[in-house]
Amino acid sequence: MTIKVLGDVEFGEDLPAFIPDTSLETGAKFARLVGWDGPRFTDHEAAKKEGLPGAMIPGILSQGYLVAMIHNWAPPAEIIKIDTIFRAPVMADDDHTITGVVTDIDEDTALVEIDLTVSNGKGETRVFGTASVKLPQ
Amino acid sequence: MDADIEVIRDKYLNLNFDEKEFAIDPNITTEYARLCGETAERFLDPANEDFQAPPTYIASLSGSRMLPKDFPRFGIGMDAGKGIECLQPVKPGTTIIGKTHLHDIYTKTGRSGRMIFVVTRIEFFDESGSHLANSDSRMVMREKSK
Numbered sequence: 001m002t003i004k005v006l007g008d009v010e011f012g013e014d015l016p017a018f019i020p021d022t023s024l025e026t027g028a029k030f031a032r033l034v035g036w037d038g039p040r041f042t043d044h045e046a047a048k049k050e051g052l053p054g055a056m057i058p059g060i061l062s063q064g065y066l067v068a069m070i071h072n073w074a075p076p077a078e079i080i081k082i083d084t085i086f087r088a089p090v091m092a093d094d095d096h097t098i099t100g101v102v103t104d105i106d107e108d109t110a111l112v113e114i115d116l117t118v119s120n121g122k123g124e125t126r127v128f129g130t131a132s133v134k135l136p137q
Numbered sequence: 138m139d140a141d142i143e144v145i146r147d148k149y150l151n152l153n154f155d156e157k158e159f160a161i162d163p164n165i166t167t168e169y170a171r172l173c174g175e176t177a178e179r180f181l182d183p184a185n186e187d188f189q190a191p192p193t194y195i196a197s198l199s200g201s202r203m204l205p206k207d208f209p210r211f212g213i214g215m216d217a218g219k220g221i222e223c224l225q226p227v228k229p230g231t232t233i234i235g236k237t238h239l240h241d242i243y244t245k246t247g248r249s250g251r252m253i254f255v256v257t258r259i260e261f262f263d264e265s266g267s268h269l270a271n272s273d274s275r276m277v278m279r280e281k282s283k
Contacts, residue, residue, distance in 0.1 A: 020174055030172045033165060034197040060196040063219055064173030067193050071177045079192040083220040083273075 003074035006110050006135040015100035015114065018069035020062075024092040027057040034060070044092070057090040062127045066116045069098050070133060077133040080111065084129040095121040103130075110137050139244055142253070146242050149208060155200040155237040159261075163229035166190040169197070189226035195261055195272045196221055200237040203257055203274070208239075211253045211278040220273035227261065227269055235259040240273060251280045 003009055024044065031041035039046030040056055047055040063084045070077050090096060097119055104113035111132055118127035138146075163183050170180035170191040179187040196219050203214075227233060240258035244251050255276045261269045 018174070021172075026172055030169070033168055033172065059216055060193060060219060061173065063193045063196060063221070064169070064175075064191065067191065068170075068174035068176070071175060071180075075177050079221070079223050081220070081222045082193065083218065085218040086216060 003135065004076060006105070006107070006112070006137050009074075009102055009105055009112055009135065011102055011105050013102050015069060015073045015102075015116075018065065018072060018098040018100075020065040020068075020096055020098060020118070022057050022090060022092060022094060022096045024055055027055065027061060027092045030061045031058050034058070041092075052089070053091060055092040057092055059084070059086045059090075059127070062086070062090050062118055063129065065098055065118065066100075066127075066129045066131065069100060069116065070114065070131060073100070074133070074135060076136055077112075078135075080132045080134055082129055082131040084127060086127055088124065088126045090118060090126045091120070096126070110134050139251075142242060142244055145209065149205055149239045150242065151238055151240070152205075153236050153238045154205040155202045155235075157200050157235050157237075158232055159198050159235060160232050161190055161194075161227060161229045163188075166194055166229045169194050183229070187226075188229065190229055192223050192270075193219075193221055195227060195259070195270050196274075198235060198259065198261075198272065200235055200259055202237070203276070204255065205239070208255075211280045214255075214276040214278050216274070217254065217277040218275040220271075220275070222271040222273075223269075224271075225263075225267065225269045228263075232264060233269060234262045234264070235272075236262070249279065253278045253280060 028042040044054045100116045116129040180191045241256040
């Protein structure tokens with residue numbers, strides 16, 4: 001169900017799972033776009049020479065995935081705050097899934113709190129986020 | 138709070154140490170949104186009446202310095218997280234000003250020793266001085282063994 005107003009949101013509801021594009025191609029394009037085109041984001045072999053297991057997805061792209069997921073669920077949602085903790089690298093070309101759950105609804109301010117997690121194919125948490133979003137009443 | 142951290146907090150917190158202008162290019166903000174997987178038209182379509190940069194775009198804008206010039210180096214810094222606070226939309230085609238200060242300094246001690254966390258905040262303003270957003274970068278430094 002697409003969320004249009006605050007009344008559509010239920011406490012404890014899971015957001016529809018979101019599959020981010022964590023391909024090396026996308027991560028490298030993003031890194032170049034923001035001027036972070038070091039090998040750790042653009043080339044698996046070069047990243048290994050830096051001692052990494054492979055190329056990584058830039059942390060701020062992971063943060064962008066979280067916000068995109070919220071807008072997929074609730075297109076009119078206005079992001080008020082989002083805090084992201086990078087627990088472990090999101091490796092390029094590995095499969096990842098983002099899940100989210102509504103943890104609070106404030107009817108007076110129309111704010112909804114959401115916990116968000118980026119996990120890899122082994123179910124390991126790589127990025128954790130909390131967001132506060134405002135919805136029309 | 139450790140005494141040495143108290144001293145550093147008193148010396149550095151909430152003092153601007155950098156200021157930089159950023160031209161917000163609509164071609165870049167729309168591509169940024171697309172690569173993140175955004176589907177909302179207000180981030181993708183310059184013709185949309187509410188066209189704006191995606192909320193996390195400001196996280197990609199860096200000041201000239203991450204730390205004040207004489208800030209003590211405890212160890213190699215690693216990116217521990219990012220936070221964004223949106224007060225008003227950032228409009229592509231405009232120029233915004235980022236003013237940087239240290240917002241918080243704190244420690245956590247684990248089995249491998251003390252880790253120092255430093256939160257660098259960039260406050261973004263439009264050209265009329267209206268506060269648009271804050272971007273926090275949290276850096277962790279593992280203290281070198283003495």
